[in-house]
Amino acid sequence: MSYRIEHDLLGEFQVPADALYGVHTARSMQNFPLTGRHVHPAWIQAMGDVKLACAKTSRALGAWKDDPAKADAIESACSELAQGKLNASVVVDPLQGGAGTSLNMNANEVIANRALEILGIEKGSYARVSPLDDINYQQSTNDVCPTAYKLALIRQIDAFLPALKTLELTLRVKSDQLSDVVKVGRTQYQDAVLTTVGFEFKAYAEALARDFARLVQARKAMLRVNLGGTAIGTCVSASHEYVEHVVHTLAEITDIDFVQNDDLIDGTQNLDDSAYVSGILKTLAVSLLKMSTDLRFMSSGPQAGIGEISLPPRQAGSSIMPGKVNPVIPEAMTQVCFTVIGHDTAITYATSQGCLELNPFLPLIADCLLGDLDLLGNACKMMTERCIKGIVANVDKCRAGVASSTALITAMVARIGYDRACQIGIDAIAEGRSIREKLIDMKLLTAEEADALTNADVVRSTMADKARHSH
Secondary structure, three states: OOEEEEEEOOEEEEEEOOOOOOHHHHHHHHHOOOOOOOOOHHHHHHHHHHHHHHHHHHHHOOOOOOOHHHHHHHHHHHHHHHOOOOHHHOOOOOOOOOOOHHHHHHHHHHHHHHHHHHHOOOOOOOOOOOHHHHHOOOOOHHHHHHHHHHHHHHHHHHHHHHHHHHHHHHHHHHHHHOOOOEEEEEEOOEEEEEEEHHHHHHHHHHHHHHHHHHHHHHHHHOOEEOOOOOOOOOOOOOOHHHHHHHHHHHHHHHOOOOEEOOOHHHHHHOOHHHHHHHHHHHHHHHHHHHHHHHHHHHOOOOOOOOOOEEOOOOOEOOOOOOOOEOOHHHHHHHHHHHHHHHHHHHHHHHHHOOEOOEOOOHHHHHHHHHHHHHHHHHHHHHHHHHOHHHOEEOHHHHHHHHHHOOHHHHOOHHHHOHHHHHHHHHHHHHHOOOHHHHHHHOOOOOHHHHHHHOOHHHHHHHHHHHHHHHO
């Protein structure tokens, strides 16, 4: 491999001759060999948009007025980065010291060297196009990286929301399909009162609908950015005109309604809005985790377990136990949820550890949140297509549970009193008989009356009456 020699504050450093990145990136690669991954593509591309907004604003105010070819090349290179064409050249690790300085300099160097290519000039010829004097003009890592992160996060949220809504709507469809299947409702895993399988799925959908609304609200918090604040929010090294216009330019480029923070110092040092978004994703993970746990429980067995529903079989469950099929889709979703919940803890610490005028842990926050949205989006699609759509109720198993459970005797309390109902339940269990059989034998119910008590319409009517009274 051939190299070129570049210089920085620390001296000379070899850089691959054909690389679009430069010395600052090369040092970062040497310093932070941590995850083996690169920065999330959404953040890389957002850096291109932000750099383009900065360049356009500076150019409109007179920068490079004597060298329009240079200005055109810079804008073209920024656009290519924004379009994802230069992702492969942004090679720094997502976890890095310096609050994102490595990412900012990687972007600066790639844009500068790509601009040099466009101009037909050798890479590394920074006297013509400088990563610092030109590409980073009127900027700082500390306003560019957080702004690009928020842009990336908004785009990730926008990409994720349809998958969440589709899962919610699929649960509502499944709720309607299973609305006539009466089963035993349980509290503390013990038989309680009658419900329907449809009611259970509707409750999952309602929880996800609330999570959807929370995330839409959280997206709005990301619209306030500190671009123009430069190092600590005091706008040092940026002109008044630039500070006034740069966020408007970004909004025009991205077609997103960004506004500048009212207090740029606050916007630079505090990342509490990231903790807010993380908390919402954690809450969503809790909802999905609860649903996944329920699905595993209700489908357990199936012969020797609860077995009230059957999940679609997706793969053989054992290399040693013939016929075993595991609830692999809810299990995979559970692991995604654990990951998101764990990331929330990391983000909580990271957002709380801002130091005076800056939080140096933005790289961790961005890596976790952007990755979480990828994970959750893929998981919601998986759950929708590979699990929820194919769930069926085992009606006979549900009926048998209703007939044998003390849930049926609960429906008799108003007629025969609590103490007598308790005794009947105890006697039926001791005799090894179903509650239904016991009640019929005692002539407290006819077979027709027992069927009526466990009819789906009767179970649903209780909820309907409640809804009418609440209005």
